[in-house]
Amino acid sequence: MKVLVTVKRVIDYNVKIRVKPDGSDVDLTNVKMAVNPFCEIAVEEAVRLKEKGIASEIVVVSVGASEAQEQLRTALALGADRAILVESTANTESLNVAKLLAKVVEQEQPSLVIMGKQAIDSDNNQTGQMLAALCDMPQATFASEVSVADNSVTVTREIDGGLQTLSLQLPAIVTTDLRLNEPRYASLPNIMKAKRKPLATVTPDELGVTLSAHTQLLGVNPPSQRSAGVKVKSVAELVDKLKNEAKVI
Amino acid sequence: MTVLVYAEHNNHELKAETHKLVNAAAKMGDDVHVLVAGSNCADVATQASQIEGVTQVLVADNAVYEHQLAENIAELVHSMAGDYSHVVAAATTTGKNFMPRVAALLDVVQLSDVIAVESADTFVRPIYAGNAIATVQSSDAIKVITVRASAFDAAATSNSAPISAVDSVFANNLSEFVSEEVTKSDRPELTAANIIISGGRGMQDGEHFAMLETIADKLGAAVGASRAAVDAGFVPNDMQVGQTGKIVAPQLYIAVGISGAIQHLAGMKDSKVIVAINKDPEAPIFQVADYGLVADLFEALPELEAGL
Secondary structure: OEEEEEOOEEEOOOOOOOEOOOOOOEOOOOOOEEEOHHHHHHHHHHHHHHHOOOOOEEEEEEEEOHHHHHHHHHHHHHOOOEEEEEEOOOOOOHHHHHHHHHHHHHHHOOOEEEEEOOOOOOOOOOHHHHHHHHHOOOEEEEEEEEEEOOOEEEEEEEEOOEEEEEEEEOOEEEEEOHHHOOOOOOOHHHHHHHOOOOEEEEOHHHHOOOOOOOEEEEEEEOOOOOOOOEEEOOHHHHHHHHHHOOOOO | OEEEEEOOEOOOOEOOHHHHHHHHHHOOOOEEEEEEEEOOOHHHHHHHHOEOOOOEEEEEEOHHHOOOOHHHHHHHHHHHHOOOOEEEEEOOHHHHHHHHHHHHHHOOOEEEEEOEEOOOOEEEEEEHHHOEEEEEEEOOOOEEEEEOHHHOOOOOEOOOOOEEEOOOOOOOOOEEEEEEEEOOOOOOOHHHOOEEEEEOHHHOOHHHHHHHHHHHHHHOOEEEEOHHHHHOOOOOHHHEEOOOOEOOOOOEEEEEOOOOOHHHHHHHOOOOEEEEEEOOOOOHHHHOOOEEEEOOHHHHHHHHHHHO
16 A cells, blocks of 8 residues: 655754744754654654555655755655655645645545654644545544554554544544654665655645645744752752742642 | 633543633633533533633533544534634643644634733744744634643633533544553642652653652652653653643642753743752753752652651
């Protein structure tokens, strides 16, 4: 079966971000970019399905600027077969991304779509669910275990109280949680081979999607800083301060 | 302007988040309706009707809603949303699961994890793991919003709003509930606790978490963990505090053996008082801690327990 995986180019998760002085947005100039960590887990899961003989082809898709080709090449080096970049920098709200992906799903007809549960830049946690709604597919979000049978996929989900297991009819959409797997590193020979794998570029126009803005970003501010605390010398002093100064116990 | 609030519950009990949602909803519109969707959930509806500020409780009580699966809950909420200016749910795994589906069905954008309401169409939400705070204005006719409950106070309970039934039934043949494994705990829920004591990689193994538990029991606290502790298998994942786990804001947060990575701080830096116990004086957690103790946790914890 065909598996479609999405990847997003985001700021590297180790980078401490800066807000622009004019408060218009986050400053992304000269910042290290990478594949969103949850998307790496999605790619890894697809590759494991291929290694088990369940997936026959892995198509990886990204929506974003042309630089996102780097992240698609990374996914190809990890084991994806071919890549599609939907080149679009305007109005990348999750609904628009979901609409573009829905067109790709319509064209590719995958049996399973694997996505990250959220991107660490916008922290939205929406696109997978929206894509599922637009394609009228069942969804399993926050997956920590995935097993595919003939016409269904059984997914264990991480929920607030513990774990929940669902069975979905294929085609379906699964979004990954951190504990689904441990993503592998791309080897140098595979990075070289990935350069020759096909990467197609399409535009929103070619997909027949008109993007419209639903929200306006009015400003971005740094979070309020906590005032510097004190170091205590002993547990007794700590307990005393909590009781008599902070009055929290 | 009427706001529809999706009640967070387990079919028997209304969760504390709902009281906070009602408070947030009251800042968006004048009337607040609460939807209770579930199976045999009459008790939940009664509890919801007692929340101050609620003007109507709607109950969709049917076996198909028992596990609140995204596929049919989204259809249900979508079918009702036309009567409302705002549809609001908690940013819990339930709300995060079905609400974006509702938004897509309505052809609107969702605003996730809102921490403040500036006006009926302008909201504040954290991005980049809480390292930036965005103010966003929505031009959609119906605002679909998930709320970070810990950012709002709970509404009081001294009300008796009318309760009426919603008869629409959306069956779902695409997904099926198989099983559930709920972590049992007598301690308060992490997201509702006034005091939280969390352990990280420094705890070294799962058995050492018993030291945190005895202190938690003395303080009436909940026990949390960092991702490192969860990934190492010390404790189950639903104890994780952070960007990808639970976001908490208790009165007192005690971080034990936690270095304080960006992703962990995203989940707890709005706590009123933060205490860090760590043997590394350079650990980033000390930059946000009100009280820091540089000490070996295996010596400090028994002393702390004795001192309480």
